[in-house]
Amino acid sequence: MHLQQIARCVTVAGALLLCACQPEKPAPPRLDGGNPQQGKRLLAQYQCGSCHRIPDVESARGLAGPSLERFALRSYVAGRWSNRHDWLVRWITSPQSMDPGSFMPNMGVSADDARHMAAYLYTLK
Template sequence: MDMGHIYRRAPLARAMALMACACLSACKDPVQTRREPAAETAARGLIAIRDAGCGSCHEIPGLDWPKGRLAPSLNGFDDVGLIAGQLPNRPEVLAAFIRNAPLVKPGSTMPPMPVTRQEARDIASYLYGIDHD
């Protein structure tokens, strides 16, 4: 019995498996993103969003005005697979992106934001805690 065809296909199968793993690893972690933030964390996140002016560019649930249209709406952000179409949707990645998007994703049109690390974590927590199903 000629087993050569199986061995010739093995590199292709390995490559496909690695690509599938890479794609899955880029997705958000549903356990991390579905945790309900503490009420005080969510409140601090919304205050930081207002103070930083995030609504000037983004439509953000819980923020009545302004309702920016220059950047993507953040309605249902907890269901987004990738941040900015490329980054894994995980809290620590989102917080880093919020603080300095061009550093995290070169070429990003979102400017660095005037928020502390804690404020960025609070904003991320707020965005993950909004359920828009």
């Protein structure tokens, strides 16, 4: 092998090694059904925006609860449970069952509606 070829191989190998060391972006949560557009409508219908700031949801400019911007990139639901679809659906349908001291009210959201709402929240990256 010529010296130039060896130098190119070392350069390529080094670049590949550096790429392998970069931290991975978090994988998006797995979805178990749900229609994001319907979820967006439901977030407005249940007036989630009176407490939360939610991108592209009409009148969702609340400041009492955390902003839901970039929700899909979060590691946790409500700061405590892994950001998984099943935990999020449970949190939306019955927050008090997960954290009795939470200020998040039980809004009477069905599991089906919560799946749609979660599907929309997981589009927020």
